[in-house]
Amino acid sequence: MSTALATRPTQVALVGSPNAGKTSLFNALTGIRAKTANYPGVTVSRREAPIEVDGRPMVIADLPGTYGLEPISPDEAVVADALRGRIDGIDAPDALIVVADATSLERSLFLVAEVLDLGMPTCLVLTMIDEVATRGGHVDTDHLAAALGIPVVGIVGHRGIGLDQVHRLLADIDAWSAPVIGPPAEPEARAAWVDSVARSAAGPLRPDERTRRVDAVLLHKVWGVVVFVVVMLVFFQAIFTLAAPVVDLLGNWVTSASEFARSHLPGLLGGFVADAVIGGVGAVIAFIPQIAILFFILGLLERVGYLARAALLADRLMGRFGLEGRSFVSMLSSFACAVPGIMSTRGIPNERQRIATMMAAPLMTCSARLPVFTLLIGAFVPNRSVLGPLHTQGLVLFGLYALGAVSGLAYAAVVSRFALAGPTAPFLMELPPYRWPTAKAVALHMWEGVWSFLRKAGTIILAATVVLWAMTTLPRATHDVGATPEQRAAHQIEQSAAGRLGKAVEPVFAPLGFDWRTNVAVIGSLAAREVFVSTLAVTTASDERALPERLQTLRHADGRPVYDAPTVAALLVFFVYALQCLSTVAVLHRESNSWKWPALAMGSMFALAYGAALVAHTIVGAIT
Amino acid sequence: MKLSEVPIGAGAVIRHVALGDAGEGRRLREVGFVPGTTVVVERRAPMGDPTVYQVRATRFALRRAGADLVDVDQVERPQP
Numbered sequence: 001m002s003t004a005l006a007t008r009p010t011q012v013a014l015v016g017s018p019n020a021g022k023t024s025l026f027n028a029l030t031g032i033r034a035k036t037a038n039y040p041g042v043t044v045s046r047r048e049a050p051i052e053v054d055g056r057p058m059v060i061a062d063l064p065g066t067y068g069l070e071p072i073s074p075d076e077a078v079v080a081d082a083l084r085g086r087i088d089g090i091d092a093p094d095a096l097i098v099v100a101d102a103t104s105l106e107r108s109l110f111l112v113a114e115v116l117d118l119g120m121p122t123c124l125v126l127t128m129i130d131e132v133a134t135r136g137g138h139v140d141t142d143h144l145a146a147a148l149g150i151p152v153v154g155i156v157g158h159r160g161i162g163l164d165q166v167h168r169l170l171a172d173i174d175a176w177s178a179p180v181i182g183p184p185a186e187p188e189a190r191a192a193w194v195d196s197v198a199r200s201a202a203g204p205l206r207p208d209e210r211t212r213r214v215d216a217v218l219l220h221k222v223w224g225v226v227v228f229v230v231v232m233l234v235f236f237q238a239i240f241t242l243a244a245p246v247v248d249l250l251g252n253w254v255t256s257a258s259e260f261a262r263s264h265l266p267g268l269l270g271g272f273v274a275d276a277v278i279g280g281v282g283a284v285i286a287f288i289p290q291i292a293i294l295f296f297i298l299g300l301l302e303r304v305g306y307l308a309r310a311a312l313l314a315d316r317l318m319g320r321f322g323l324e325g326r327s328f329v330s331m332l333s334s335f336a337c338a339v340p341g342i343m344s345t346r347g348i349p350n351e352r353q354r355i356a357t358m359m360a361a362p363l364m365t366c367s368a369r370l371p372v373f374t375l376l377i378g379a380f381v382p383n384r385s386v387l388g389p390l391h392t393q394g395l396v397l398f399g400l401y402a403l404g405a406v407s408g409l410a411y412a413a414v415v416s417r418f419a420l421a422g423p424t425a426p427f428l429m430e431l432p433p434y435r436w437p438t439a440k441a442v443a444l445h446m447w448e449g450v451w452s453f454l455r456k457a458g459t460i461i462l463a464a465t466v467v468l469w470a471m472t473t474l475p476r477a478t479h480d481v482g483a484t485p486e487q488r489a490a491h492q493i494e495q496s497a498a499g500r501l502g503k504a505v506e507p508v509f510a511p512l513g514f515d516w517r518t519n520v521a522v523i524g525s526l527a528a529r530e531v532f533v534s535t536l537a538v539t540t541a542s543d544e545r546a547l548p549e550r551l552q553t554l555r556h557a558d559g560r561p562v563y564d565a566p567t568v569a570a571l572l573v574f575f576v577y578a579l580q581c582l583s584t585v586a587v588l589h590r591e592s593n594s595w596k597w598p599a600l601a602m603g604s605m606f607a608l609a610y611g612a613a614l615v616a617h618t619i620v621g622a623i624t
Numbered sequence: 625m626k627l628s629e630v631p632i633g634a635g636a637v638i639r640h641v642a643l644g645d646a647g648e649g650r651r652l653r654e655v656g657f658v659p660g661t662t663v664v665v666e667r668r669a670p671m672g673d674p675t676v677y678q679v680r681a682t683r684f685a686l687r688r689a690g691a692d693l694v695d696v697d698q699v700e701r702p703q704p
Contacts, residue, residue: 017655068654072647106680107656114654191658195680205681221670312685316671319687423646426690428655431676431683 009050009057010173011091013083015115016099017108018065018349019432021127024157025099026062027444029166034062036452038593039087042075043351046082046090053170061093065349069114072425075351083118095121095173097166102126102139102154103433105202109194112148113183121176122150123169129154130161131433137205144201149179158438211305211433218309228313231306232332235297239336240367243289250289254282271473280465283528284458287339287583288450294333294340295449296442302347303437303445308429315427321409322416324348324427327357331408334364338584339457342591343449352424356416358591359601362579363408365401368529372575373397375533379548380568396572404576407608419600453587460586468527468582471498472520472535482541490541498523499539512574512613513567515556525580532575566621570613577609625698628675628691630665636696637662649693656680657694 016022026034030049038045048061063079071077078087085092098115100108105126115122124144132139145152151169155162169176183193217223258274265273301307311325318327326348334341341361348354383393477495482488493499494516502519509519517539524535537543542550554562579585579602588598630636638661643649656679657663666676666683674685 068651070647070650070654072651104680104682107682110654110656187653187658188660191656191661194656215667219667219669219676225670308685312669312674312676313671315685315687316669316673319673426644426648426651426693427674427685427687428651428690429674429685431685 009059010095011059011061011093012095012097012170012173013061013063013093014097014099015063015079015083015111016065017067017101017111017430019430020065020099020101020108021157022062022065022099024441025097025125025127025155025166026060027441028157028160028163030060034448036448039078039082040089040593042078043354043591043593044075044078045346046078053167053173056171058170058173066111067428068111069118073351073423076425083115083120093120095123095176098122098124100124100126101432102129102132102202103135103205103208105139106194106198109197110190113190113194116148116150116179116182117185119178119182121173121178123176124148124150124152125166126152126154127157130156130159131435132202132205135205135208137203139202141201144197147197147201149177149181151176158441208433214434215309215431218306219312224309224313228310231301231310232329235301235329236332236335238297239290239293239333239340243293243336246289247286250285251282254278254285258282268473268476272469275473276466276469279469280462283465283583284454284461286528287337287453290337291340291343291453292446292450294344295446298329298344298347299442299445299449300437303435303441305432305434307347308431311429312431319427321413322353322356323360323409323412324350324353325429327353327412330357330361331364331405334361334366334408337366337368338362338364338581339453339587342584342587343453345591349429350425350427352416352420352422355420355592355597356412358588359415359419359597360408360412362581362584362588362601362605363404363411363577365404365576366529366581368581369400369575371530372525372532373400373572375536375548375551376568376572379551380563380565400572400576403573407577411604411608456590457583457586460589461583464582464586465527468498468524471501472496472524484541486538486541486543489538493520493535493538502539512570512610512617513564514571515562517562518567518571522574522578522580526582528583529575529580532580565624566617569620570617573616574609574613577605577612579605625696626692627663627665627677627686627694627696628688630663630696630698632665632667632675635662635664635699637699638694638696640695642693642695644693648690652686652690652693655684656682662699663694663696 014022014026030051034047034049036045036047044064048059050057050059063082066079069080071080081087082090083093096115098112100112112124126139129139139154141152141154153162153165153169155166184190218227258278261278262270262274314328315325318324330341330344333344338361342358345354345358348357377393377396381393381396383391385391386395472493473496477492480488481491498520502516502523505519506516520539521532521536525532534544537547540550540554551563556562585598585602588601589595627636638657638659640659641649641653641657661679664678666678668675674687675691676683676685
């Protein structure tokens with residue numbers, strides 16, 4: 001080996017189909033040193049980590065899971081391009097490790113054949129060899145190595161069995177070679193090659209009876225649907241309710257820290273540290289419990305094998321809207337919060353459905369809209385019984401949820417149909433055998449979700465909070481105006497940049513009935529929708545407890561109520577549609593690896609919000 | 625006949641895999657849907673689509689549109 005090559009770490013890429021155990025092997029080889037980044041221009045992420053084998057530096061890259069190297073859609077081209085060194089700024093690998101599930105050896109050999117066609121130094125790592133044994137089969141790795149012309153080892157990745165062999169292979173990486181005679185090119189001859197190689201090196205497996213029996217229930221026409229609904233309800237409840245007390249606790253700590261800073265630092269500096277810095281950190285960590293729970297449950301369901309079954313059950317329904325089965329889980333998570341919902345789209349294999357799902361996620365009614373809806377419905381919708389326990393207030397709230405869900409699915413269909421034209425890979429989903437995951441694998445999955453959120457979106461959310469604080473605080477009012485602290489605060493925010501902006505855009509929002517006080521609260525709610533309530537309390541010189549009554553009695557100078565029925569209806573509908581959340585925009589940017597999609601989402605959802613609010617204002621104005 | 629028309633529980637031997645408009649058929653060939661291969665139709669999702677097929681000891685779910693690309697001869701279910 002030349003000295004020029006020795007100065008640069010040897011690049012080794014892991015290639016394999018989804019579920020082959022590639023990630024387990026990657027984690028076992030590298031620990032948690034992995035760096036995650038996106039490939040340029042696509043939503044597919046790339047993980048790599050430096051390791052050292054016998055003093056020799058190497059970089060192990062975990063390529064996205066793939067069933068083949070002939071790309072159909074642009075996002076699939078990433079693996080083929082990365083292997084051939086055709087991606088700017090990313091070196092071509094020096095050697096390849098094909099990771100294949102030993103329990104479906106034949107299928108894996110088709111991918112092996114395509115990798116061998118590349119003519120690069122290659123080895124094959126067979127995973128799940130313990131399952132082969134329990135199902136009465138065997139794999140002769142020496143025989144397989146002779147048949148393929150490359151080194152072969154068998155491992156049980158998540159239990160660390162056989163890893164020493166992989167390390168030994170890596171230490172001997174210069175001896176890897178491309179086979180002299182590759183597999184035949186013509187499809188039928190290749191299939192015959194696959195069958196003969198598999199038959200010569202491995203014995204037949206007994207059918208996986210456990211998986212068959214479990215599937216008989218979980219994919220059953222009735223019981224399968226019942227289990228699906230129960231699992232999804234538990235999943236949703238967990239994100240919604242398990243996270244809440246932790247979020248409250250963290251919120252209390254943040255509030256205490258803010259108050260401490262405010263009381264120990266002078267004036268504006270105290271406000272900056274308390275509200276912008278500590279408040280911004282608080283805004284970021286408020287998402288962590290939900291994201292941790294989401295990634296824990298998704299990691300568990302994925303590794304057990306249920307996620308593929310759930311996707312199978314929901315696929316028909318989601319397919320009608322240009323989505324696929326796995327979109328269901330993301331949409332459901334988005335009812336708690338669009339941030340984890342958008343992050344969960346990583347599991348959707350096709351870019352088209354992935355983008356369409358993340359674009360529709362913000363229209364699902366998230367928990368941050370609830371305080372806004374509760375305030376307005378509580379203050380302005382008379383609570384009459386309609387039919388037994390059904391009350392008008394509940395019906396209005398349900399109607400808003402339904403409006404969001406239906407609009408979200410329609411929006412996804414439009415995005416998928418018009419904004420994402422182009423070829424898509426076919427729906428092809430492997431149903432892996434049911435397996436017990438290890439706690440370590442699930443914990444690592446959860447950690448990666450939380451860490452990538454903090455690193456990728458945390459800084460943007462923090463910056464947005466600081467900017468919004470500055471807008472609602474600066475410039476300072478020159479005189480204190482007003483008799484009470486509430487009136488002085490209202491005067492202060494009126495003089496701020498947000499206050500001036502709120503007044504400047506009054507003509508735009510006048511058709512919806514919003515005055516400057518509402519506009520400022522709408523601007524403030526970009527930090528998080530529930531901030532609408534606290535900001536409105538400031539602009540109306542009230543406090544949160546007295547706010548409903550204050551809103552009911554607030555009058556314009558000419559005596560007309562500020563919040564009449566058409567305005568309230570417009571405001572409710574506006575919040576159903578508007579992408580009034582910069583955290584969502586930040587995550588959308590990070591997960592789509594572009595500004596195009598978040599910009600399109602913000603623009604189109606604002607237009608939808610304005611249009612729908614105008615319709616609501618007109619209709620309610622006509623009937624009241 | 626098309627693979628999508630084979631009833632549940634039956635087997636089929638693949639005659640031909642069409643490429644499809646965007647070359648979707650290539651992906652099917654890449655995972656082993658190749659002429660001469662036996663496919664077992666295992667079960668349909670409760671809503672009627674997709675369908676689970678077993679090919680070379682691996683189980684795949686395909687939507688009807690994907691299974692329509694595969695031309696087959698129906699056979700008795702092979703004994704495992």
